Amino acid sequence: MTHVSTSAPTSQVHSLPPAQWLPVAGAFAVQGLLFIGMTTNVPALQHRFELGELGLTLILLAMVLLSGAGSVLAEQIAARHGSATALRIGLSGLAIGVAGIGLAPSLAALGGGVTAYGLAVGMVDAASNMQGIALEHRAGRTLLPRLHAGWTTGGILATVLALLTGGAPLAWAVAPLAIVPVLLLTASFQRHDTPADAGETNTVPWRQISLVGAALVLFYMVDTAAATWGPVFLHTVHGLAVGSVAWATLPYLVATLAARIGAAATLARLGGPRTISLGALIAAAALALLVASPSAPVAVAAFALLGLGVGVIAPLSFTAAARLAGGPGADRARLDAVVARFNQFNYAGALIGAVMTGLVGSGNLRLGFAVPMVLILGILPLARQFATR
Template sequence: MTVRAESSSLLRSRLAAGTAFFVQGLLFISLTTRLPQVQEKWSLDELAVSGLLLMVVLLAGVGSVVAEVVAARSSSAVVVRVGLVVAAVGFAVLLVAPAFGVFVAGLAAYGLALGLVDASSNMQAVTVEHLYRRPILPSFHAFWTAGGILGTLVTLATSSVELGPALLPLLVLPLAALAAPFVRRDRLAESDATVDVPWRKIALLGIAMVLFYMVDTAATTWGPVYLGGTLDAPSGLTALATLPYLVATLLARAVGDRLVDRHGAVWLLRISGVVAALSLAVIVFAPSWVVAVVGFTVLGGAVATIAPLSFSAAGAIAGGEDADTAGERIDKIDQVVARFNQFNYVGALLGAVLTGAVGSDNLRLGFAVPMILILGIIPLAAQFAIIRRRGVAAGSH
């Protein structure tokens, strides 16, 4: 294969994986931004909604485990396509459900698909990054954020549309994504050799993932409630806790590849920890909702690269520091990524539960929890030295 053909093939694989991230973000945010409609349609109280969200998170964890098993027997390309189909079916069922039990069944199917696509799309991203031999994970997660922004804008534009069949056109994208040229296992050499994975190192990276998703879930779940309930923002503007946060996240992830390439992941994550803590302090002590929105916006940019760099570092450890032999360990990389994805849901539960429980009387106290804990990123940053910079040997920075 010529250099130009190889480059074109890599680009197609990169865009394919990015498409999976985009669709995942679109569907997830389209659902979460319509939770008030779900609550109203089925006459649910806050406890019932929390129970449904807990079901989704737990089933997503199951889906991530299933992704590991299926990917080992076939490939992550198969898993991501299966996940997209299940997500589309589940989403369609919950939209057209004639009874609450049917709605719950559709939501359950979507939760399972959430884990399947989360794990397999990150497997695809880590594999493509190894083929590129330089850090590009932040740009993949930027696709997710772009999908989330589109989902938010669609919800705002169709706020008067009831939860139902009118929203089925959203499913065109996940079905169209099935045709994307996801990277196949035969692109990489396979080996029957048993490879020991340093799970302790990966667990330390997982703590960073937990910290990120704790902050991310707290911001996206409780941010609008904080603006409206604690800071008396106009009801039509409470979404400003989420939209600017997502936009800042997208911008930071879009330039994240270049920042890592230039300064290294360790430097970037130490800066992220400091800025994130300061922006959360702005949120906690905000005298008005306008100031809090500024804090949420800066927070989105500060924490944006933690999750993608965590996956990148975990993949680098699983694949070995020698990029030339990483392809021989693709099975182990997929296994590590699938298991590593579980930290996502631990962080999401902590973000929703800890912030809400501590802030049950005053959400300022609730946001003080991630304000303190996110500082843990600073000492953990040293674990990310394995991430390869273009032209720099792994671990040398």
């Protein structure tokens, strides 16, 4: 069994000036800001267009499939023009999509906004992780947990905004966020020159990468269920007002941020396998508490515990996949292609988390959250893939 190192030899560690990593962290932050800005307004979207759980589930399904297509598109653009170009195009698409959703006057117009947004999410997902891997290899150490903490920070900001603007019309709550990705279009991202025929992946050990990808699927299953259905859970199960349902998201994100900031210390103390295993067990316990929650405060505490458990799984998975693909010595275009394809595991997890949770929980969301409660334990036999050397 191939094991994956989650740290680099000390002799290879280099410090990076803020000018190199801040733009990439900013891209993650913008993505988190917009994603959580959208999900915390799901109940408002339901009311605006009179959508039931099934209708909302179909929209989420379309968004997941479009995001997968966007990730493929990012791979093609990165192979020819570099991941920085793919990231800028994705950021532009986010601006268009968010504005389109926030200002949509009809279901048809909403579909156009969802299409632009879904494709752009996939592009930014893939390209920002390509940029993060490039930074890790330049620094010679694990950086993705900290960069993904930028995503979480953006999400926390979006949650606070949602709480402050609770009850505002959808156009006022969502559309102004479209300006944020535009601000990053001129940022100095990681650049690299690659020939058009670079990025050959025939020799990539996809079997081993798929094992790590399974852990990513399980993380995004939980993460998307919490982000998408958490506010709905508090609204429909515990009767919180639409303006207050962001309390499902804020504790989850704050705990996730703490887990990601403390990832280096946790890995040093416990090692990769035990860190991942402990996180899965905490997540299962948190979801059990959520399913049985007798009140909104207990449900909010369950979401916080959930974020603490799963916070480091995604960034460590991308780092592991890049190492299996060849590590710092591999061709940059090859690594970008692997990251883009590995990112597809993200959407498989999102599909389970958003769609299956909605379908199973269409009559009772407690049953919907029982699905990830059981499936998250599938990470336990995969934890050995994160062993350090």
